[in-house]
Amino acid sequence: MTLFGNTAVVGFGRMGGGIAQVIAQSGRNVTVLESDSGRVDAGFAAVREFLDAGIARGKVTEARRDEVLGRIRGTTAVEELADAELVIEAATERRDVKRAIFADVAAVVSPNSVVVTNTSALSVSDLATAIPQPQRFAGLHFFNPAQLMRVVEIVKGLATSPEVIDSLVQFVVEIGKDPVPVKDRPGFLVNRLLMPYLNDAIQELDDELATAEDIDVAIRLGLGYKLGPFELLDLIGLDVHEHATRSAYDATLDAAFAPPPLLQAMVAAGKLGNKSGGGFREAVQS
Numbered sequence: 177m178t179l180f181g182n183t184a185v186v187g188f189g190r191m192g193g194g195i196a197q198v199i200a201q202s203g204r205n206v207t208v209l210e211s212d213s214g215r216v217d218a219g220f221a222a223v224r225e226f227l228d229a230g231i232a233r234g235k236v237t238e239a240r241r242d243e244v245l246g247r248i249r250g251t252t253a254v255e256e257l258a259d260a261e262l263v264i265e266a267a268t269e270r271r272d273v274k275r276a277i278f279a280d281v282a283a284v285v286s287p288n289s290v291v292v293t294n295t296s297a298l299s300v301s302d303l304a305t306a307i308p309q310p311q312r313f314a315g316l317h318f319f320n321p322a323q324l325m326r327v328v329e330i331v332k333g334l335a336t337s338p339e340v341i342d343s344l345v346q347f348v349v350e351i352g353k354d355p356v357p358v359k360d361r362p363g364f365l366v367n368r369l370l371m372p373y374l375n376d377a378i379q380e381l382d383d384e385l386a387t388a389e390d391i392d393v394a395i396r397l398g399l400g401y402k403l404g405p406f407e408l409l410d411l412i413g414l415d416v417h418e419h420a421t422r423s424a425y426d427a428t429l430d431a432a433f434a435p436p437p438l439l440q441a442m443v444a445a446g447k448l449g450n451k452s453g454g455g456f457r458e459a460v461q462s
Contacts, residue, residue, distance in 0.1 A: 178204065179347050180290070184260035185209070186277055188219025188250065191294060192266035194322030197223050200247035202351040207249045207256055216250035223248065226323060258284045262347070264316055266294040269419055274298065275306040282307035290340055292316040296367055297423040300360040301333040310335040314344060317364060318353075320412060328353045329364050362424040362433070371421045372432035375439070377405035381456070382438040388456045410455035418443045 184207045185196045192208060196219075199206045210216045224245060230236030249256075257263060263281050267273055274293060281291060292314050293303055304310035315331025328348045332341055341357060348355035358365045377395075381388055392404020409417055418435050425433035442448075442456070449455035 180262035183262045184257040187266035193219045200244045278306040297420040300331045304333045311337040330357045362427040378436045406456040410449035
């Protein structure tokens with residue numbers, strides 16, 4: 177019997193669409209909830225574009241693309257999630273928005289359904305208080321792009337039951353990913369290590385230790401990383417990193433998480449990375 181054979185994802189943006197695609201590729205049906213039909217259409221277009229790129233590289237067949245897309249159903253009505261055994265929230269990183277979503281979801285799904293958040297920065301234990309039976313709530317943190325990144329952090333909140341964690345570990349394995357159970361701490365595991373590293377790189381750039389391009393080259397060649405820090409920042413979005421590191425700083429008051437002044441200035445100027453057409457690699461060196 178397939179675990180969580182009927183799943184739902186809330187949010188059809190970059191992360192939500194990637195997660196939905198991964199789940200559909202595992203043979204499961206997935207319903208994706210968005211706020212309006214335009215966002216649903218945009219989500220389908222993005223998933224199709226990703227799969228079409230796989231076809232162009234010879235990695236995906238047209239039949240496989242159509243099969244995956246056929247397993248995804250979009251909706252704007254939360255009631256359509258009523259049969260979901262697992263609901264994965266992948267909406268914007270705002271506490272109030274997420275808590276409102278969880279309250280709406282909990283009102284329509286079974287009391288036995290597992291509800292999880294893909295948050296990278298907010299407290300899982302805090303978000304769990306938005307629903308009845310918080311023992312069925314956990315973090316399920318995918319990394320971008322979800323279709324390609326294998327690691328998934330499984331975050332145990334203070335109230336999360338061991339049975340829910342065990343089921344999520346099994347689910348992550350079944351969808352072809354590598355589960356890493358972690359405690360509910362600011363940044364969890366990966367981002368807790370990543371954020372100070374990226375902040376240090378930004379400060380070194382601001383101190384004119386080297387150019388962004390040269391720092392990236394040094395890290396890639398010297399440490400064997402696939403991407404340098406500024407290539408990575410431009411990919412994930414400077415605003416996303418600024419929000420995550422600020423949230424971690426507010427929770428810990430650890431100076432290692434404090435957003436560097438240059439990062440704050442870049443975000444204020446709208447230089448957010450690849451998605452805005454300019455980030456550290458383009459904007460700082462031009």
